[in-house]
Amino acid sequence: MIINQLLVDLKGGSVKLTRRNFVKLVSALGASAFLTTYKSDIVAALEETKDYWHIAWLNGGACTGCTISFAQTADPDILQILTEILVGNSGMPIVLPDYMETIHLASGSLAEEFKERWKRGKDGRRILIVEGAIQDPGYCVIAGKDFREHVLDAVKYADAIIAVGQCATFGGIPAAKPNPTNAKGLADFLREEGVNKEVINLPLCPVNADQLVVTLAAVVIGAEIELDDYGRPKMFFSTNMHNDLCPYRPYYDKGQFVEVPGEGEGCKYKIGCKGPITWTDCPLRKWNNGTSYCVEAGAPCIGCSEPGWPDEFSPFYEEVSNLTSAIIDPTKLGTGIFGATLAGIGVHAVRRSLKSKKEVEENE
Amino acid sequence: MSSVVIDPVTRIEGHLRVEMRTKTLETSTGNWTVVDEAYCSGTMFRGIEIILKGRDPRDAWIITQRICGVCPAPHAEASMQAIEAAFNVKPTPLAILVRNILHGAYYIYDHIIHTYLLIGPELGVLAKYPPMVPPALGKEGIAKLSLGSSYAQALDIQRKANEIVAMWGGKFPHHQTEYPGGMAVKPTAERIAKTLSKMTEIWSWIANVMVRDFMKILEANERIGEAISTILDVDFRGLQDLGASTGNFLSYGLFPDHENYDDWLSILYSPGYRKSALINAGAWDGERKAFDLKKIEEYVRYSWYENASGLHPSEEDLPKPNKEKDEAYSWLKAPRYDKRVYEVGPLARMINTFGTKWKIPMINPVTGEDLGYFEYEVQNPQGSVIDRVAARVALTLLIATKMFDWLQEAKSYLGEKVTVKKDKVREGEGFGLWEAPRGALLHYIRVRDYRIDRYQAVVPSTWNFSPRDDFGQPGAAERALEGTWLPEMSVAKICDAIYPEKDVDLSPLGIPKKVSWGEALAPALKQLGLARLNIEKVNGSEYNTTLALLVIRSFDPCIACAVHVLRC
Numbered sequence: 029m030i031i032n033q034l035l036v037d038l039k040g041g042s043v044k045l046t047r048r049n050f051v052k053l054v055s056a057l058g059a060s061a062f063l064t065t066y067k068s069d070i071v072a073a074l075e076e077t078k079d080y081w082h083i084a085w086l087n088g089g090a091c092t093g094c095t096i097s098f099a100q101t102a103d104p105d106i107l108q109i110l111t112e113i114l115v116g117n118s119g120m121p122i123v124l125p126d127y128m129e130t131i132h133l134a135s136g137s138l139a140e141e142f143k144e145r146w147k148r149g150k151d152g153r154r155i156l157i158v159e160g161a162i163q164d165p166g167y168c169v170i171a172g173k174d175f176r177e178h179v180l181d182a183v184k185y186a187d188a189i190i191a192v193g194q195c196a197t198f199g200g201i202p203a204a205k206p207n208p209t210n211a212k213g214l215a216d217f218l219r220e221e222g223v224n225k226e227v228i229n230l231p232l233c234p235v236n237a238d239q240l241v242v243t244l245a246a247v248v249i250g251a252e253i254e255l256d257d258y259g260r261p262k263m264f265f266s267t268n269m270h271n272d273l274c275p276y277r278p279y280y281d282k283g284q285f286v287e288v289p290g291e292g293e294g295c296k297y298k299i300g301c302k303g304p305i306t307w308t309d310c311p312l313r314k315w316n317n318g319t320s321y322c323v324e325a326g327a328p329c330i331g332c333s334e335p336g337w338p339d340e341f342s343p344f345y346e347e348v349s350n351l352t353s354a355i356i357d358p359t360k361l362g363t364g365i366f367g368a369t370l371a372g373i374g375v376h377a378v379r380r381s382l383k384s385k386k387e388v389e390e391n392e
Numbered sequence: 393m394s395s396v397v398i399d400p401v402t403r404i405e406g407h408l409r410v411e412m413r414t415k416t417l418e419t420s421t422g423n424w425t426v427v428d429e430a431y432c433s434g435t436m437f438r439g440i441e442i443i444l445k446g447r448d449p450r451d452a453w454i455i456t457q458r459i460c461g462v463c464p465a466p467h468a469e470a471s472m473q474a475i476e477a478a479f480n481v482k483p484t485p486l487a488i489l490v491r492n493i494l495h496g497a498y499y500i501y502d503h504i505i506h507t508y509l510l511i512g513p514e515l516g517v518l519a520k521y522p523p524m525v526p527p528a529l530g531k532e533g534i535a536k537l538s539l540g541s542s543y544a545q546a547l548d549i550q551r552k553a554n555e556i557v558a559m560w561g562g563k564f565p566h567h568q569t570e571y572p573g574g575m576a577v578k579p580t581a582e583r584i585a586k587t588l589s590k591m592t593e594i595w596s597w598i599a600n601v602m603v604r605d606f607m608k609i610l611e612a613n614e615r616i617g618e619a620i621s622t623i624l625d626v627d628f629r630g631l632q633d634l635g636a637s638t639g640n641f642l643s644y645g646l647f648p649d650h651e652n653y654d655d656w657l658s659i660l661y662s663p664g665y666r667k668s669a670l671i672n673a674g675a676w677d678g679e680r681k682a683f684d685l686k687k688i689e690e691y692v693r694y695s696w697y698e699n700a701s702g703l704h705p706s707e708e709d710l711p712k713p714n715k716e717k718d719e720a721y722s723w724l725k726a727p728r729y730d731k732r733v734y735e736v737g738p739l740a741r742m743i744n745t746f747g748t749k750w751k752i753p754m755i756n757p758v759t760g761e762d763l764g765y766f767e768y769e770v771q772n773p774q775g776s777v778i779d780r781v782a783a784r785v786a787l788t789l790l791i792a793t794k795m796f797d798w799l800q801e802a803k804s805y806l807g808e809k810v811t812v813k814k815d816k817v818r819e820g821e822g823f824g825l826w827e828a829p830r831g832a833l834l835h836y837i838r839v840r841d842y843r844i845d846r847y848q849a850v851v852p853s854t855w856n857f858s859p860r861d862d863f864g865q866p867g868a869a870e871r872a873l874e875g876t877w878l879p880e881m882s883v884a885k886i887c888d889a890i891y892p893e894k895d896v897d898l899s900p901l902g903i904p905k906k907v908s909w910g911e912a913l914a915p916a917l918k919q920l921g922l923a924r925l926n927i928e929k930v931n932g933s934e935y936n937t938t939l940a941l942l943v944i945r946s947f948d949p950c951i952a953c954a955v956h957v958l959r960c
Contacts, residue, residue, distance in 0.1 A: 089438055092405045093461020093565040099505075099547065100554050100564065129402040133513060133526065133920070135941060136398040136928050145921060166715050167437045170407055171399045201443065201458045208439030208713075234461055234565050289569075289576035290487070290810040299576070315563035319555045325562035326576040327569045330454060338455065343448035345815070 045069035050251035054263040058312035059238035063103045073249050081248055082149035083157060084142075084182055085128035088168050088175040089202045089211050090160025093234035094193040095130045101237035102317040140171050143178075147185045155247060156186035159235075161195040161202040161211035176217070183218065183225055188247045190228045191215065192235035197259070198335040200233060205339050215259055229259035233332035238313060239264050258335050264313075269303035269329055273311040276323065290326055300345035302331035393428065394930045396878060398937055401944055403510045405462040406951025408857065409433040410944060412873060414935075419625040425880065425935060430866070430873035432857045434723040434951050437696075442710055444847040449475050449839050450815070452847060453570055456835065459849065460950055461565045462505075465498040465557065466828035467849070470835040472570045477660060477822025478839050479572050481814035486805040487574040488650035490560060492798045493587065494567065494577075496647065496791045497556035500594060501564075502829040503738070503788040504553070504602065507781065508546035511945040514938055515781065516543075517883060518631075519612035520891050520909045524605055528916040529901075536900035542605050549597050556587050574811025581806060584799050591799070592758050595792045599754050599763055606785045613778055619890040624877065631778035632771035634876065635943035637868040638733045639774040641740035642855070644683065644825040644832045645673035647794070650801065659683055660823050670794055671787075671827065674744030675729055678773070684730075685823065688834070690850065691726040691861040694719055701862050705836045705848040706821065724951075726858035726867060727850050735775050735868040736831025736855045737947060738783035743770065750786055757796035775872070777946040784829075784948075816842050828852050830948045856947040872943050878935040883925050884910035884917065886936065 045053060045066050054062045063070070087095070126132075126146040127139065134142055146154060158179065160168075168175040183189060191214040194200030202211035212220075215227040228247075230239055243261065246253050254262045267273050270280070279285070280295035289299055297304075306329055310321040322329050331341035338344075341351070399409035415428035440459055444452055453471035457464040469491065476482065483491065508524065516524030527533055527540025534541050554564040560577050561567025569577040577583075617630030627633075645666035648656035652668040659666055659673050663684035666673040673683040690708060692701045697720075698712040714720075728734070742750060748770035754763035766789055768782050821838040831852030838846040858867035866874075879886055888910030896912040898905050917923050926938045 087407075091458050091461035091464070093458070093464060096461050096505075096565050100551055129400055130405065131509060132402060133922055133925060135400065135402045135926060136937065138922070138924050138927065139400060139402050141924075142921070161438075163438075168407060201440070201455055202438040204443045204455070206442065208442045209437060211438070233458065288811050288813045289571040290574050290578055316555045316558035317551065319558040320562050322562035322568040325558075325560065325567075325569050326578055327562050328576075330568065338451075342451050344451050344454055345448070 045073060047073070047249050047251045050246055050249060051253060051261075051263045054242055054246075055266075058309050059236065059242045059264060060102055060313040060318050062242060063238055067103065070245055070249075074245060081153045081155065082126050082146045083128075083155045083244075084126055084146040084186075085157040085159065086175075086178060086182060087129060088158065088160035088179070088196070089163045089209065090193070090195055091201075092130055092159070094159040094196075095128070097234035098192075098237050098240060099131075100316050101241050103238075103241065137171075143182070147182075149185075152187050154186055155188045155190065155244065156182050157190045157192055157240075158196045158214045159192050161199050161209075162214060162217040163202065163209040163211045167209040179214070179217070180221060180223070183223055186225070188228070189214070189225060190230060190240070190243060190247075191259075192230050192240060194231050194233040194332055194337060197229040197231040198337065201338065226255075227259050228253060228255065228261060230264075231260060231333045231335075231337075232308065233337075236264075236313065236315065260333075264309055265307050265333060267307065267309055267312075269306045269308055269310065269323075270301075271304070273309065274303055274323065275311055286326075296323055296326075296328045298347060299328050300330075300343070300347060301328035302341050302344075302348060303329045304348050305341070305351075306331040306333055308333040394933070396427075396928050396930055396935050396937065396940075398928060398940065398944075401941065401949070403513075403945060404949040404951065405460060406853075406949070407434070408944075408949055408951045410873070410940070412876075412878070412940060414878060417624070417626070417877075421623065421625040424624055425878045425933075427873050427876045427878065427940065430870045431721055432724070432859065432867060432870055433721050434857065437713060437723045439711065439713070441847045441849065444844050445710065447844050449478065449817070449837060449842075449844050450572060452835075452837055452844060454568075456847075456849060457566055459851070462950055463502060463828040463830065464565045465495055465561075465567060466826055466833050467835070467851075468567065468570055469495060470824035470826040470828075470833045470849075471837070472572065473824030473826060474822045474835040474837040475572050475824070476814075477657075477824065478820035478837050479814045479817045479822075480820065481573040481812060482653055482657075484574050484809050484812055485650040485653075486579060486802065486808050486810045488648055488653060489798050489802040489805065490575045490577060490579055490810065491570070492647050492650070493795065493802065494557055494560040494569075496795045496798065497553045497560075497587075497591075498564070499791050499829060500598070500788055500795075501550040501553040501557070503784045504546050504550045504598075506829070506948050507602065507784055507788075508543050510948070511781065511942065512543060512546075514942050514945070515609055517887065517913065518616055518890070518938070518942075519609045520887070521605070521608050521612060524609070525913075528920060532901075542601055545597065545601060549594055552590050553594055556590055559583055559586060571811055571813070573814045574809070576811070579802055579806060579810060581803070584803055584806075588796070588799055591792065591795050595757060595796075598789050598792050599756070602785055602788060603754070603766055606782065609781070610778070616890055620877070623889060629771070631781075631942070632776040634939060635777040635780070635872040635946050636772055636774035637735045637872040639678060640729070640732055640734040641674075641676040641743045641775070642683070642729055642734040642736050642832050643671065643674050643676075643740045643744035644827055644834070645669045646671035646741065646827040647791075659685060659825065670745075670790070671741045672745040673825070675734065676740070676743050677732075680744065680747070685825070687730045688850065689728055689731070691728060693726075693862040694859040695722055695725045696720045697725070705834060705850050706823075706838070708848050710846070720859075722859040724854050724858050724867075726861040727855050728861055728865075731863065733858075733861075733865050733868055733871065734855060735947075736852045737780060738787050738829070738831075739770070739775050739780045740831060741827060742783040742786055748773065752786060752789055752793075754789065754793075757793060777942050780946040780948075818842055828950070830950050831855060851950075853947070853950045857949055857951070869944060869947050869949070872947070873940060876940050876943055878937060878940065880934055881936060882914075882923070882927065883936065883938060884914040886910075886938065887913055
């Protein structure tokens, strides 16, 4: 297949990285393999644009999981390079944004001053990263100022805005029913406030470190990042877990399912895998330095890359075909392809349930 | 009296504001500003317990682990155990081993990241110990001055520990493989072998680097004590006289024995110790006492809630937030044990399991090389900064060593069932009692008609950073801050006051000069925009909050947890 030949070429390094093919290469390889294969090219490209970039990383209604996830990136050397470009020569082995309250050294009023330093950074060279949902006034107050104000102030200065994790993209757990604090994602919040600025959404719970590193590199290098209807980079979020990427898909087609978690081999559809309604590249990229991902470890996918999560994707152990919410309103969950996929699942599910009934009868 | 505010407190999880009212300490050497009273406020509220109502009980562990992305795994486990208690199902012995392995690796990451990234920088600076100071001069500084060498290695090691979590859990943060009655992950010889190989490197780093680094801090501590005693003309031994709380320590126990899970479950029904677990339960108040679940109550007089005060977690209603409530100053509630303030965390775990003298053998589990013992005696029975750090190092070593036993044992169970599946229950309730790295963690679930009817979590940082209770008793950290010195000088000046000698050799950097520790730090701090590190300005005076931050961070605050329904 052509795609396979492309992969061979890519892994052999015979295709050179440019800002024009950056996104294409990421799409073909997945964020993690892209970082490994093109490390030296990225470094070289970044060094060409060696310019003093500034990052502010704000935490709102968050659990800080995205910060911790970021510290798990597969390639600290890339981060080192980014760091040197972004904060001069601090040489911190992790990205040390001007402001990142979980990790940076300053506390209290000096920490607040760091936000001002970020704002004074060079025009066109300021990245704002937001972790956590935006809530109604009073539910998150930092240095006596509501988080909403912190965000509205920062977006005025930001040249690129990246929302990381489910909460900052689509509201996540805090926005789950009955959404006690009226939490929402950054893009929705900005729309409501009449701010017209593009937000790059990197969902998943938490954000995947390699996807964030690649996105930062793309922004710095100047590669154009194409976004889907939900603001997600297409290079990461345009493949269906179940149809396009799942290595366990043959089990599904054969009707071999895991029925008891942890026991036997098979597709995890029956223990609630949300792969069929989830658009992400987890099987390709995996997590924690390419170690594993939910389904490989034996668990069902819970669909944490999608808008409407968790409500439209739970009960998490319920089969997709039993999720009335998701089936009734497919427009909430994905683009046109979704309908087709879902119809497919419906047919499969029916066929399978008939089959399993028959098997049961036969066995009895 | 003035009021010194740190907001935000950084290098912690979440949003914490600390207000310190000061008083003047007059001694023969001068007038010094110290903390008189402290008030800790959690400033972010999400309402997780409200969100859980009406959901499938099996979803609770997936949602509640997102209370906190720093300590998601313990929330998952406490929640799963509560679900299992409500479902009346027990995990299989193999599942218990797998959980111990997954959570053991998680613990190693967490204690390391706290010791080096969160509290480490101040410790390294005060102890004049470059490996724990952040690597401000990059790779060159690491190579030539060892500046930040351990800090950089710690980042690498925590990443590897989390690769073990991902191997067994799919990913970290937020692993995905628990299930009522077992685990969704299949234990295989390959997973065990890969874990052993990673643990070999991690164990060796803990024994050779982390333990050594702590011993260096301990050596310097004496010097810190002498210097501060001289400056202030008070009796100050060192970091053991910084951050004392109440001397009451609560632990729920950690890492059950896979062959004796009934002992693990026993404290849900009667007072006990969980003695078969690696870490025991207990309510130490100067001596070892059995832990009694009935004695926990949550008070809300000073919290932004309208709920009734002094109730047991199983009786509490869903939180009713009221941001305008009179007297209230925090989204955190005030949990109390037997109506008194108890400290939770690594020190509580160690004291309730081993008393105040610890002797942990350091024998390389792979090579058999004997590295002697990690020995430590608790220096302040009320708890202190140095004792809390010591406990974290001791636990990291203890757990890393135990990982090899669990892995070997899991091998002998291969092929046996990992899960006895239980999907639902019509009516039921249950507690999950576990330890997050920051301390004792309780989850409670009540199921009615197959759905979650009520959910409560009483979490470690709520214990440690609680506001005052209805009796007016300050929380553990509020108490620990009392008496803390707020020097009116910069970080570099403090360093020069402790270490006046000019013996830091800069020649490896091509600067043929010897300078004092403070002189070496000052330009590095300035270059990073940190010349005014930890300084808060109040009414024209400048106070250095370094010591106060050490006290706060010694509890390893995790405020998203503490205010899962609160707001900090």
